[in-house]
Amino acid sequence: MRISILTICPEYFAGFREVPMIKRSLTKDRLEFEVIDIRTFAPGSFRRVDDSPYGGGNGLILRCQPVVDAIRNIRTEESHVIALAPIGQPYVQEKARELAKKEHIILLCGHFEGFDARIYSYVDEIISVGDYVLSGGEIPAMAVTDSIVRLLPGNLRDGSAEDESFENGLLEYPQYTKPAEFEGQKVPEVLLSGDHEAVRRWRQEKALEITKERRPDLMDLWDTGHDCDEVHDVCTGRRSARCDETLYQCIVRKWNHKRCI
Numbered sequence: 001m002r003i004s005i006l007t008i009c010p011e012y013f014a015g016f017r018e019v020p021m022i023k024r025s026l027t028k029d030r031l032e033f034e035v036i037d038i039r040t041f042a043p044g045s046f047r048r049v050d051d052s053p054y055g056g057g058n059g060l061i062l063r064c065q066p067v068v069d070a071i072r073n074i075r076t077e078e079s080h081v082i083a084l085a086p087i088g089q090p091y092v093q094e095k096a097r098e099l100a101k102k103e104h105i106i107l108l109c110g111h112f113e114g115f116d117a118r119i120y121s122y123v124d125e126i127i128s129v130g131d132y133v134l135s136g137g138e139i140p141a142m143a144v145t146d147s148i149v150r151l152l153p154g155n156l157r158d159g160s161a162e163d164e165s166f167e168n169g170l171l172e173y174p175q176y177t178k179p180a181e182f183e184g185q186k187v188p189e190v191l192l193s194g195d196h197e198a199v200r201r202w203r204q205e206k207a208l209e210i211t212k213e214r215r216p217d218l219m220d221l222w223d224t225g226h227d228c229d230e231v232h233d234v235c236t237g238r239r240s241a242r243c244d245e246t247l248y249q250c251i252v253r254k255w256n257h258k259r260c261i
Contacts, residue, residue, distance in 0.1 A: 002032040006070050007109040010035045012138035042066040059113030078103040081123040084137035088126030100151040109137030170211040173203040
């Protein structure tokens, strides 16, 4: 995996290579990482990369020529170019999994009042990390990079990401560690029981409960007004007269069916 950052503020990434996950990936040759200053592609002694907007208005706009030249300088047939901008599609875990399979990702960081709109015709997609405004695309680029790199083969233990938030469309269940009681708050007894099946069911039910409480928008992705029979073993075409699964399991099965098709 190769990740290239195009930015006018390379200083943002001064210590990024030392972040444990990034550093380990670089050391193990799982990752090639580079930060490229767009200003080096701007003409003149002042290396100006921005200008005022046509039609008037506040702020400055990143000019086409230096940005497009920077993209062309490193783009190959294997490259996937992403502009980081508020007008993009919301970044989600499913997209992180998709990008982790790419050979070369180029992340283009906006700044000032954004890009000249013609620049978007030179990228493969536009991504937004949220409905808020930042000074530039550098922090989103770090977030996207981290989310991708951790999914590269060898960076996580097998199966360790399967129950994480958003991996199955829901938030993760609550986690606890020692001590078993802290200031009157006790770890749920089921987690101390040694009954692995009971623990598994508790975690599934808590994941659904927390998602409904804290991220009801995620629950809106499901049609929860269903009979269990309608989604039970839907991928294999089998039907069940009765379903012993929790609602959580049925929803996950339905989600997996969507991924199958």
